[in-house]
Amino acid sequence: MIESYIESRFGLHKSGKLQGVKSTLDKELNALQALLKTADPNYKKPSLEYIKIKRKKLEPLTEDQIALVGDSLMAKYRPVYWLMVYTGMDVSDAVYFQAKHFTKDGWIDKPRGKVEHEDGERIVLPVLPELRERLRNTPTPLDPEGRLFPGINNKQTTTALLRAFKVAGLPGYGAKYLRRYIGAALLDEGYSEAWIGKALSHADGSKITGRYTQVYKETMLKAFKKLEQRGKNVGKALSKNE
Numbered sequence: 001m002i003e004s005y006i007e008s009r010f011g012l013h014k015s016g017k018l019q020g021v022k023s024t025l026d027k028e029l030n031a032l033q034a035l036l037k038t039a040d041p042n043y044k045k046p047s048l049e050y051i052k053i054k055r056k057k058l059e060p061l062t063e064d065q066i067a068l069v070g071d072s073l074m075a076k077y078r079p080v081y082w083l084m085v086y087t088g089m090d091v092s093d094a095v096y097f098q099a100k101h102f103t104k105d106g107w108i109d110k111p112r113g114k115v116e117h118e119d120g121e122r123i124v125l126p127v128l129p130e131l132r133e134r135l136r137n138t139p140t141p142l143d144p145e146g147r148l149f150p151g152i153n154n155k156q157t158t159t160a161l162l163r164a165f166k167v168a169g170l171p172g173y174g175a176k177y178l179r180r181y182i183g184a185a186l187l188d189e190g191y192s193e194a195w196i197g198k199a200l201s202h203a204d205g206s207k208i209t210g211r212y213t214q215v216y217k218e219t220m221l222k223a224f225k226k227l228e229q230r231g232k233n234v235g236k237a238l239s240k241n242e
Contacts, residue, residue, distance in 0.1 A: 002029075002046060010053065018050035025050075060184030060214045061177055065170060072164040077157060080149045081164075082134035084175065087125050088182035088200055091154050091161075091175045100144035102127065112201050123201045183212030188219055 006020050013019040025048075033045040066085055073081055084094045092113040101110040108125045138148060158175055165173040179200060186196045197209035 002032075002048070006048070006050065013051045013053075015051070018048070019053045020050050021055045022052045024055070056172070057214070058172055058177065060216060061170075061173070061181045062216075065168065066178075066181065068168040069161075069164050069170065069173075072167040074160055074164075076152065077160045077164075079135055079138045080152065080157060081161065082131060083148075084178045085181070086128055086131040086134070087123065088179045089123060090179070091157055093123060095149060095152060095154055095157050097148045098144065099141045099146050099148065102140070121201045121203055125199070180212045180214065183209070184214045184216060187213045188216055 003018060006018050006025065010018075010020045029045045029048075033043060036043040070078060070081055070085075080094050080097075083089060083097065084091070087094070087108060089097075090113060093110065096113065097110070101108055103109050106127050108123060108127060110123050112121050112123055135148075140148065161175050165171065165177075182199060183196050186199060187193075191199075193209050193213055194204075196213060197204070197206055200209065200212060202209050
């Protein structure tokens with residue numbers, strides 16, 4: 001059954017053997033082991049042979065693509081989607097966002113959901129006017145502990161996003177690419193990797209930040225056109241000297 005799942009998840013290698021992304025499979029098999037141990041304390045996950053592959057990194061999203069995905073989403077998921085777009089939050093942080101996470105001075109301040117300790121990283125970001133407009137019809141609970149988006153969970157939201165990306169002609173994209181959009185867009189604006197790490201609520205010096213700092217092809221092309229022009233200028237200078 002596990003082998004059949006792996007095949008459906010990653011397909012078969014061109015050699016006909018099983019293949020998969022090791023980091024992903026390790027997490028999933030560990031979760032399965034923890035679950036089955038509740039029924040059989042002696043259960044151990046199987047030792048599987050498969051060809052280790054790297055997950056293909058897709059191009060960073062553009063503004064037009066993000067707008068298209070937003071239009072492709074079911075209405076009830078749009079507010080949480082735009083919160084993720086304008087903050088780079090993980091799905092769980094956005095889905096379980098509470099009224100108390102809005103500060104009186106117009107910011108967001110909350111601990112990251114993946115951080116277990118009180119001294120962990122926090123999400124501290126401004127609430128932009130465009131985000132306020134996107135959330136205009138989303139009532140803020142009177143109870144500070146109340147959720148901004150009741151009635152949805154992580155799995156439902158993740159599935160809805162995957163479907164919306166597919167409908168928008170962007171299969172393979174998902175929630176993580178909204179965080180990568182933040183990294184790519186800020187890098188495009190000239191911000192450093194350390195600064196981007198702060199925006200994404202990463203720990204100081206985190207090596208993970210580098211995964212979110214892709215360069216847009218259009219920006220790379222513009223940069224090399226400038227280099228080309230410099231080369232032409234050098235050629236003209238050499239001609240004059242001759």
